[in-house]
Amino acid sequence: MRRFFELVATYGVWVVGVSSFLSCLLVPIPTALVMLAGGAFAASGDLSLMAVLGAAYAGALLGDQTGFRIGRAFGSRLINLAERRPKVQDRFAKARDMVSEKGGPAVFFSTWLLAPLGPWVNIAAGAGGLNGVTFTLWDAAGEAIWVGFYVLVGYTFASDIQSLANILSNAVGFVVAGVLTLGFGVLLLRRWRARETV
Amino acid sequence: MSVFFKQNRVLIFAFALLLAGSLFFGWNTFQHTAHYRAASQDSSVEAWMTTRYIAHTWRLPRETMESLGFERQSDGPRPLSKIADERGVPVDTVIAEVEAAIAAHLAEMTQ
Numbered sequence: 001m002r003r004f005f006e007l008v009a010t011y012g013v014w015v016v017g018v019s020s021f022l023s024c025l026l027v028p029i030p031t032a033l034v035m036l037a038g039g040a041f042a043a044s045g046d047l048s049l050m051a052v053l054g055a056a057y058a059g060a061l062l063g064d065q066t067g068f069r070i071g072r073a074f075g076s077r078l079i080n081l082a083e084r085r086p087k088v089q090d091r092f093a094k095a096r097d098m099v100s101e102k103g104g105p106a107v108f109f110s111t112w113l114l115a116p117l118g119p120w121v122n123i124a125a126g127a128g129g130l131n132g133v134t135f136t137l138w139d140a141a142g143e144a145i146w147v148g149f150y151v152l153v154g155y156t157f158a159s160d161i162q163s164l165a166n167i168l169s170n171a172v173g174f175v176v177a178g179v180l181t182l183g184f185g186v187l188l189l190r191r192w193r194a195r196e197t198v
Numbered sequence: 199m200s201v202f203f204k205q206n207r208v209l210i211f212a213f214a215l216l217l218a219g220s221l222f223f224g225w226n227t228f229q230h231t232a233h234y235r236a237a238s239q240d241s242s243v244e245a246w247m248t249t250r251y252i253a254h255t256w257r258l259p260r261e262t263m264e265s266l267g268f269e270r271q272s273d274g275p276r277p278l279s280k281i282a283d284e285r286g287v288p289v290d291t292v293i294a295e296v297e298a299a300i301a302a303h304l305a306e307m308t309q
Contacts, residue, residue, distance in 0.1 A: 006246035009277035044254035046275030159255040166230040173223035181216040188209055195202050 001033055001165055008037040012047055017055035020147070024063025026119045031056075032150050032172065033165045039154020040161045053151050060143040064111070064122050068135055071126025078127060099128025104138040111142030112149065116176050243296045245279040245289045252278075252296060262303050266295055 007015045016038040023031040038052035079092065099106075103125050110121035125135055153168075154161055203210065243252060249268050252258065268281060278296065282289040 002244060002246050006277055006279060009246050009248050009251070009275050010280055012275060041248065041251060041275055044248065044250040046248050046250050158251070160234075163230065163234050167227060167234070170223050170226040170230055174220060174227050177216050177219035177223055181213065181220050184209060184213040184216060188206065188213055191206055191209075192202060 001030070001162070004030060004033050005037045005161070008034055008041060009046070012041075013038065013051045013055040016052055017059040020056045020059030021063040021066075022059075024060055024119055024122065025067055030169065032115070032168060035147065035150035036154035036161045036165055036168070039151040039156075040158035042151070043155045043158035049151070049155060053147060056147040056151060057143060060111070060147060061140060064118070064139050064143065065136070067119050067122030068126040068130075068132075068139075071123035072129075073126075074123070075127025075129065096128050099125060099130050103128060103130040104134050107135055108138040108142040111139060112146035114176050114179060115146060115172065243278070243293045243300070245282075245293065246277050248275040248277050249281070250275065252300075256300050256303070258300065258303055262299050266299055 004019075016034055019029045019031045019034045023029045035052070035056050038047060038056065039049070041047045042049040042052050106121055107125055107130070110118045122135075122139075150168075153164065157164055247255075249263050253260065253263050268276075278292045279289050282292045285292070
């Protein structure tokens with residue numbers, strides 16, 4: 001944690017932008033903490049608040065677009081493979097339909113509420129053939145919440161970022177693990193019920 | 199039951215793991231929230247902090263930091279670790295200096 005604070009203190013907004021970009025591409029950087037620090041150093045007068053917000057937002061949007069495009073390029077190869085097998089092709093078509101229909105909101109929530117899942121969702125959205133404009137709009141809205149929240153919390157509670165970083169990183173883990181637990185729980189329950197009726 | 203377990207082994211394992219993760223992170227969140235402390239209450243200056251950040255956190259007047267011989271920053275942030283590097287001294291020396299200045303300022307305030 002301190003190492004990342006120190007990086008921001010030394011190299012400024014560039015660290016914020018680059019880390020935001022890379023963390024959208026599965027590079028394990030705690031960008032939330034970097035944004036907190038960026039906000040805090042804006043409050044102390046070391047950095048410009050607008051520059052921190054801008055760098056984090058630009059990095060996030062670029063990173064997400066890159067992931068989406070990688071997914072799209074990779075996805076078309078998968079489809080080519082799938083088309084050779086009728087059974088797989090059928091499942092694939094279903095998955096693609098689901099992404100096209102419900103992909104937007106999934107992208108939205110994966111940018112902020114379930115941020116650790118974001119990079120995966122971007123790739124899946126690209127591979128699943130989500131419309132580029134739909135992706136961009138949902139993504140831009142979600143990232144505004146993600147970036148705005150952390151930078152402004154850092155700005156407002158600058159003196160407390162060490163404590164806040166501990167609380168927030170654990171809270172994110174709790175929400176992500178909690179949502180996945182619920183999802184798996186529902187799936188298990190359905191299977192259990194299906195078994196009983198047999 | 200056992201047939202169901204065998205058929206869904208992976209799913210059940212993942213569910214149990216995620217449940218454990220939820221409890222772990224939930225408990226940690228609670229713990230950290232319960233022991234919440236502002237840096238200024240902790241009174242521990244650290245290497246990553248910039249001189250402006252320290253002034254902001256402990257509400258120090260500009261003169262306090264200037265009296266330490268930190269030149270007024272023209273542009274960009276400077277953490278204590280960088281200042282220590284520039285001076286060629288261990289960062290703990292700089293931290294001790296800053297802590298003494300803060301203590302002196304606080305003593306002055308309470309008088």
